[in-house]
Amino acid sequence: MVVIILTIVLGLVMISMAVTALTAQRVRAAVLASGIVSLIASIIYLLLAAPDVAMTEAAIGSGLTTIIFFYVLNKIRRSDV
Amino acid sequence: MYKNMFIIVLLAGLGILLGSFLLTHHANKALPELPAYYADKTASEVGAANVVTAVIVTYRGFDTLGEVTILFVAASLIAMFLKTSKAPKDRHPRPSSVILSTAQKLLFPLIVLFGVYVFTNGHLTPGGGFQGGAVIATGFLLLLMANPQAEFKHGLLNFIESISGTSYVIIGILGAILGLGFLDNRFMSLGELGTLFSAGAIPVIYSLIGLKVGAELSNILHHLNEVQNEA
């Protein structure tokens, strides 16, 4: 039961972060929010008995994707990014 | 306006489709035939404790070969799009802080060592070549952040990548000649289940994949770091 409640909370945070990613004023905030979506997805993978996928999502989906985004954002110097 | 209406109608239709799937679908009670075969036979046929690793490296090894090829193509495309000019660099970012450069000296070997641990133990514990390669790339990222101006030996990364990719294919062909098929792991001794030197060629193949993925992701980060110094 505790696991179910935890998963529901994580899912709600995930969906609100996904909505934040689409509505945020600055692209930087949107990228961070999508990184959080990936990070929470990796916790849910762990609860769904998939530790291999959880490791991959945490290292690659959440870490490297966000870093590549920020490297590119750093090259685009504008007020709204 | 009409375009937005069209998009909303489209998404509502997709939502109804997914919702009806959710209401009518029944949870699996048992494994289908093929996954049940993999779960039962991995210990005796492949000798790996981690069934996901056995599926990735052996049963679906051909897919993984295609996957590292796609990653290689992606890294080459990124290098092509980011082609740097030879003009002198005119931006001079301030040097990184003492904390970052000291921590980098201490942590970089440890992070690389952890990445190597993750991919050499891929057949026993969760993890493997892709995760270990990503961890190594993270260590390389720390190196780049501490020395953003430094010139790295670009050839070394390409060399590691080509050597490990070629060896991967050679081991696959060796499996076809000495074993039962392409990428078969049983031409080396299977060993005892659960020890480091077991599961035939799986640790070797996964280490090569780890080195290749690590070199490719580091290469992408290196190219992205190089264009940061341009105007």
Next chain:
Amino acid sequence: MEYLTLQNIGLVTGFLLILIGLYGALTQKNILRIIVAFTIFDAGLNLVIVALSYIKGRVAPIIDQTTGITNLSEKFVDPVPQALVLTSIVIGVGVTGVMLTFALRMFKTRQSLDINDFKETKW
């Protein structure tokens, strides 16, 4: 109450992420925001596939002392979707990298990130 299982929660979250990501990719004008929406879509799709492979009360497909080596097909969750999702995540970062560097190239040629400024690709 019987619908409130771990699998169904994962499925609902994944479906909502797919819809949010698709809506964003279709309505946003900024190229970088479209790419962000694509990564959300990707995460939702992977979550759905992993949730479908989950079976209640079973453990991750790794052999150790607690599982033993007999009757493993009655103790493990499905390993095949997990392996495929692992592949999909790694390819996803490669595709995202290519999309981002292409967007950077487009920005350099036109000094704009608005998708409506690139009419040549329209048909």
